[in-house]
Every structure is written in C-alpha cells, then in structure tokens.
Amino acid sequence: MGDTIAAVATPMARGAIGILRLSGPEAVRAASAVFRPAGGRPLEAYEGRRLVYGTLYDREGHPIDQALATYTRGPGSYTGEDTAELQCHGSPAVLTLGLEALFAQGVRQAGPGEFTRRAFLNGRLDLTQAEAVADLIDAETSSAVRQAAGQLSGALGRRVGAVYDALTDLTAHFCAVLDYPDEDIDPFRAETMEEALSAAQKELSALLATYGRGRQLVQGVPCAIVGRPNAGKSSLLNALVGYDRAIVTDIPGTTRDTIEEKCRMGGVLLRLIDTAGIRDTTDTVERLGVERSRAALEGAGLALVLMDPHGGITGGDLAILDQARSAAEKVIVVLTKSDLPGGEAPGLALEGEDCPPVVSLSARTGAGLEQLEQAVAGLFPQGEENWGELLTNARQAEAAGRALEAVASARAALAAGMPADAIFSDVEAALDALGALTGRSVQEDVTDRIFSRFCVGK
Ligand SMILES: Nc1nc2c(c(=O)[nH]1)N(C=O)[C@@H](CNc1ccc(C(=O)N[C@@H](CCC(=O)O)C(=O)O)cc1)CN2
C-alpha cells in the first residue's frame, strides 16, 4: 500500500465508455499530467468530484481521446485515498494507451481487487461489504442482486456487529471478577452474563440458519438430472440452456462424463448437471460415469428424475427415484417425450401425499417446460427476505459456527460454576471468530484469498 495504482475499470472490450481509474497519493497529479481540461486550467484547479471535459494524451503527447476526468481527495473516497478517473470512449486501444501514459507517470498496474482491498484496509468497508462488491458483480438473478446490495450497505456487518458489541460489553463484567480471582462470580452478575450469552447464542443460531438459503441465492442450486439411459436427460439440458450443449443420440449410454451448465428457472439459479444414465454395466467408462451420476445426486439441492413412460415405468426408474430422494434435498419427477403417443400413466408408485411433484414434458416441442418452472418455483419459494443479512459463503458460515460454539461453551462453563477466566477465554474466542467474519481481526492470507477473486480495476 502507499504507492499509486491504476487500472482499466471497465471490460477491455469495445463499448460506449471505458474508465481508467487511479488511487494513491500521486493519483491526481498523474491524471492531471495525461489529461488537459478544455478550459485551460489544470485538472487540480477544479473542485474535486466534478466531471471536467478535456483531452487525453498518450505518453508521447499525442491526443488520443476527448474525455471526462474527475478526482476525489481522500479520505472521503471509495478507497479512502486520493482517487482519479478518466472516462474515455470505450476503445481497448485508447484505454491501453491511456494506461501506458499513466505508467509513464510512475504509477503501477493495480492487482485484482486492489482498490477494494485498500478501501477495506482504510476502514471504508468491512469484509462482508467487500465480499458483497464481488457478489454484486457476479450476481446472476435479481434476488442475488438484492442480497448483495443489502450486504454492501452493511446489513450483515451490523447484525454481526451487534452480537460483537454485546459480547464486548459482557467482558467488562469479567474485568471486575478477574481482579479478585478467588471470589466466585456473584449471582447477580452471573444472571446478567447468562442473559447476554443466551441472547448471543440465539442470534448466532438464527444467523447460521440463514446459510442454506443465502448460499442458494448467491451460488445457485446444484441440480442433478438423472434417470435411466435414453430417458431424455441431455435433451432436457439442451432445452433448458437453449442450445445443443450435450450430445444426444438414440443410443443408450451416450453421456459418459457429467456436464454442467447454469440456467435460471422460477427465479432460481440452477447449476444443471447432466449425468450418465444409471444402469448396471460392464463397460468401464460407462461404469465410471454412473458413479459420477450417483456422486452428483449426493450434493444436489434438487434432483430432476427423468422417466420415459413410453416403454413403461420400470423398477430401474423407481430405484433411481429412491436414490434421489435419499441423496438430494428436493426432487421433481419428470415424465419425458410427451409429444410421443402412448405414454403410460405413471401409476401408483408416483402418487400419494409424500410423492414429489410430477411434471410431464417434451424437450423436443417445449411443451410442459412451464410446468417444470412452476414446480421449481414451488419448491424454492421467493419469500420476503432480510436482504443482505444472510450468510452466503463458507468463510462466513465457518466463522459464525465457530462463534456459536464458543458462546455455547461459555454458557456451559458459567452454568457449571467454572472460574471466570475459563468463561472469559470462551467469550474471547467468540469475539475472535466474529472479528474474522467482519474483518476486524482477520489474517492476511484470508484477505488475500478474498480479494484475489475480484476483477482488476475493482
Ligand atoms: N465512475 C464510477 N462509478 C462507480 C464507482 C466508481 O468508483 N466510479 N464505484 C466504486 O467502485 C461504485 C460506487 N461506489 C462508491 C462508493 C463510495 C464512494 C465515495 O466517494 N465515498 C465517500 C463519499 C460518500 C458521500 O459522498 O457521501 C465516502 O465514503 O466517504 C464512491 C463510489 C460504482 N460506480
């Protein structure tokens, strides 16, 4: 940190506008050196945060664009440092020349996420907000956008911060007790502590319970498409993604390896996994494929169990349904090839109260795809959420889980009449975990990992 960084902040592709961005002590000077306002005065002579029209020059002094420039002095900027922007025409050639002109002024190329990392290190954002920036850029559904935007505004950080503050207040009680280590914790103090710990435990449990839904929102739902060979799995994948992604033939056992593609259905982001048809086989390659089909079911939030009713539903179909119901979180039965005559009614095995939803469709004509969408929407209701207050990634869930365990352990120690320092160290462990969650106390390798997932220029 400390030096001045620059990057192209927009995609390196043709577009209406392309932005060069700088941050650091030399940001305004370097921008000023490559950009001359039309009014004649240098950029610094204008007030910060204004957009100033002028000409951008390459390192040899050739004019290369008519652009807008702006700068913001730290600490009231995105990064907390002096920042500047050159808003050019969206030409990769212009942006490259402009960036090289900035390098000639002694600034260096920014790494992935380096602007946001500086914002974090300068206390402009906490870690959950920084993660939200990346989630917002990666969002693929409107609910993922709402979730990330809520988190960016600090909703999760505030929720975690409230527990952190309550536990910090609690430690004040220990200071009084720890000064007189031989005395027991007096009953009044013990009761206050118990109240605070049980409130923290309740809130952390509630927070941890948001993880399933949050992960689903941000990362999508792994959705395994399974069934006997030739059931129509790859044809359904192709129909859902809208192009011929997977090979389809009338030869059973066409798909060997799993194929993954994303699609949005019923407001849910599905990570579709087309699998090899499940059957007993001696063919080595096919057998490995069948193993992968079973593995795909294990991690699936949704299994689409495909059955072609035209030859009759078989014991093989029902065995696959059983596997899906025990391995995947949710199941939809899909009866395929409804455009063909003579499909047999599914019969008793697919009726009854606890039977999963059954949809009949044709990948060939598209008939029934809407019913599938409705069935998905029914299984993943889009209720009113506490947008931005959900845990959405493994890092957050691990930290919250660690905090919860430590609080539970502190409570147990208190109830057992353990000495104050034993309880105190549990509370400190909880504070440490919550601090890691929001970034108050976080190790550098963790932040490295988080920011490496960002774009250059963000
Ligand atoms: N052109 C442009 N668009 C952009 C950004 C940018 O840097 N440049 N952003 C960036 O990536 C995002 C906007 N985020 C921003 C967040 C904070 C501040 C900022 O200056 N904050 C100050 C002052 C706030 C205020 O005026 O009240 C602060 O927090 O103190 C700027 C942008 C998205 N769009």
Ligand SMILES: Nc1nc2c(ncn2[C@@H]2O[C@H](COP(=O)(O)OP(=O)(O)OP(=O)(O)O)[C@@H](O)[C@H]2O)c(=O)[nH]1
């Ligand atoms: N008429 C009709 N034929 C279909 C439909 N869906 C699939 N088929 C045909 O059924 C055969 C098998 O389709 P696939 O999609 O390859 O089946 P699969 O389940 O992926 O098969 P494996 O990969 O071998 O397990 C092909 O000949 C498809 O053209 C459909 O909706 N209507």
Ligand SMILES: [Mg+2]
């Ligand atoms: Mg296939």
